[in-house]
Amino acid sequence: MTGGYLKGRIRREDIISAAAVVYGEAGYHGSSLREIAKRVGISHAGLLYYFPTKEALLAAVLERRDAEDSEREQLTVPPGLEVLRHFVALAEHNVRHPGIVDLYSRLAAEAVAPDHPAHEYFEEHYRQARESVIGSFRLLATTGELREGVDPDFAALTFIALMDGLQVQWLTTPADVDLVGSLRFYLRTLLAVPLDPED
Amino acid sequence: MTGGYLKGRIRREDIISAAAVVYGEAGYHGSSLREIAKRVGISHAGLLYYFPTKEALLAAVLERRDAEDSEREQLTVPPGLEVLRHFVALAEHNVRHPGIVDLYSRLAAEAVAPDHPAHEYFEEHYRQARESVIGSFRLLATTGELREGVDPDFAALTFIALMDGLQVQWLTTPADVDLVGSLRFYLRTLLAVPLDPED
Structure with a gap:
């Protein structure tokens, strides 16, 4: 695993975590990629590199939730x-x-x-x-x-x-x-x- | 009841009805007074005359819902x-x-x-x-x-x-x-x- 790849994985997970928090606070419709990028401390363009659309990020949040649920229970x-x-x-x-x-x-x-x-x-x-x-x-x-x-x-x-x-x-x-x-x-x-x- | 008063009542009820529809579609946080005014066909300033804040309009929607529920059931x-x-x-x-x-x-x-x-x-x-x-x-x-x-x-x-x-x-x-x-x-x-x- 290269350093760059690992850094990318961590960044991706950080974005998903921040999105989950923002959805919980403001709902999906009330959230914006701009606000989520701000929470992670990256630029809007930086976030778009990982998740080109709001929908793509939502899908990742739901996938992670399911994976965690089924692993745990x-x-x-x-x-x-x-x-x-x-x-x-x-x-x-x-x-x-x-x-x-x-x-x-x-x-x-x-x-x-x-x-x-x-x-x-x-x-x-x-x-x-x-x-x-x-x-x-x-x-x-x-x-x-x-x-x-x-x-x-x-x-x-x-x-x-x-x-x-x-x-x-x-x-x-x-x-x-x-x-x-x-x-x-x-x-x-x-x-x-x-x-x-x-x- | 004067014609002006009656017109005001009707307008107020129209705004509450439109707000209920928009909340159902976009949630409260996802809604705006501007969008609700547009649905009623009045200006943003016109809506503010009846409901000076988002919260005031939300309260009116919830009050009406309760009144309808308890009257009916x-x-x-x-x-x-x-x-x-x-x-x-x-x-x-x-x-x-x-x-x-x-x-x-x-x-x-x-x-x-x-x-x-x-x-x-x-x-x-x-x-x-x-x-x-x-x-x-x-x-x-x-x-x-x-x-x-x-x-x-x-x-x-x-x-x-x-x-x-x-x-x-x-x-x-x-x-x-x-x-x-x-x-x-x-x-x-x-x-x-x-x-x-x-x-």
Whole structure:
């Protein structure tokens, strides 16, 4: 690895980090490449060398977020209780990193517009999240670990929605919202078995 | 009522309506009084006559939203199943008016920042929403209409969060999300009695 290449990698990562902070503060639409360049301490032209468009930088921020999430929480474990435990662990991690939650909530709300550059990303994000959880709830239904009469598909959809809605409410009124406790409460209403020994 | 006064009222309402549309499209931070004036077909100075600041206009948009919601759904009915039915009716109304949901979701996500001019509004909004629902779930717990072992306070907090999270997911992937069905599903997991004859 040459010094120049390494320097380029570091600079690129710095820009992505600064962009994540600015999106969290001002939203994607409210941000500018000029402002992000200023935070990193480089020129506007210097930033354009790495990210020629706002969209290219947004894509890099989202890619990094996904890579970090899946590395940390291994959300690709086989279906079952373990998947639900990983989502609870993800929530525990998020509570300690409100900046990540803020960025995600802001972008998700902006990107409901079909012409937003992150719209497809979030469509795909929701599909994947639901699929991963649907598989688990369906399996738990067959093993009798899901409470009788609970529809696995509705359980999955509402579980993902609850995580999202809790995050915004928690960011707004942190003292009133026990984010992880609320998720555990919800899983207790759905499951016929304890989620884990703490439950 | 003089003709001039009436004209002023109409103009004021037009500006509020245009602002709601622009906030839904670009967020509050991404909007400008200049753009909103253009939509109404008046000058920037003309708009400043009614709303001297961005914050004043935002406050008017939020006030009108609240007035419409509470007039339509009478969210101040006495605690009990009726309150929950009103929330489901509110969701049914929202499904037919995605623009309102869009505006609300965008602003709520922006306003998690403590220095956002709508931050206090959303703090208060969440407190009131939770309180209204907590009272109902507590009452249902005493009458045996809440499923045994369900904590009324967690039930209220998660119910409000679920509504919020469902809205963003529904706006992003409308074909995949049955918003009203999901709320009813959740209430069925919490209640020991049917919500209404349709249930």
